[in-house]
Amino acid sequence: MQIHGLNKTTLLDYPGHVAATLFLGSCNFRCPFCHNAGLVLNPASEPVIPLIDVFGFLKKRRGILDGVCITGGEPTLQEELPDLIHTIRDLGYKIKLDTNGSRPEVLRNLLEEQLLDCVAMDIKSSRENYARVAGVPGLDIKKIEESVRLLKDSPISYEFRTTVAEELHSDEDMYSIRDWLDGSRAYFLQPYKDSDSVIQEGFHAPSRETLLRWRGICAEKIGIVEIRGLD
Template structure:
């Protein structure tokens, strides 16, 4: 028998359980700046990025066991004071209808929230920011406008949706980072330069943390990319140095 949280009604408990989580990293020291966190992976995505290394969450979610959220709440209570944050990633969490209620419940229990998103549902991001349900946002920026659809794995893409999400982050008082996975053969130095110049042109300069992420060849959505050799550290560092001409705070991750 499951013991009901006295702070939740039966209806709210049922509502919480609807969040479809199919992956769980119980403890992370690196995913949420300033916090030890637990990381929840939601299913489904509106992109088909060829470099995605969570392909099962996107293409075969039914093959993954559903995470019992009671176990998540139990871990958070047992590790209260050590774990201080919860990361929602995916997949694409903004596709989950119960995401706002779930984030609200995390806050009610005294934990901070971080959202990883591709930014393609600005209407959801706007609501989460308005209701102060997110304490940190990490948004993937796939590439410059001319390459965005290809990097997102779509035949057609509404770039205005991406730019709206970028403007929301720019104008909000929520800490955020933008990040790009640098895939050889898809993004080179010229593409990264075009990308950061585009971001700077949108007013994302001072105060914007931008990260170039090393490409990982493990379990990519496009199997052909598993044979690609990632850029060396010196190449990524050189890209970051050039990017700082337009965005002051540029880092490299995953080396």
């Protein structure tokens, strides 16, 4: 298990908690708007933080931090993920997992072993446009659908979220996502933000008017719908 990044304190990555964030490498998606290009395309070139240093830091921060967010890349690709979570939980921390939902078998095992306290799953787009926005031709959407069902049936805290770009998403996508996530607890729209480390340049955040319209569409069938990062 290699940790490629450590955000020592965050109030944003694990809402409602003071947390640290661990960044794992590798991803099976190629979302063109992804701002972690190095972790996705060439994780071997990224710096590595020794596990002994990570655990040493977490031991010292007990009583100050509430939880640890594990993100990527795509964490469920790592075979050692359950062991990592076990070790962190033994230190007394809550665990939040960020995932693209492509490996429902891993998510199911983590849920069954009660290793997760919160999950944030990316919804890349409507099912009709999922493969295009995820950058994976022929993507098996059934695996994504299974992960959605697992979380909707789970007693733990969860949220779905979509990074939205003017060039990639439409009203039709939002209507489709609304129907797909009908009855879900929480859904967040995250406007695209440009970055030097984005996989593909040329995208723009939707207008405020568009974002508010999309929130209204999704709120018709989803419990909580909010826009993150709206100025």
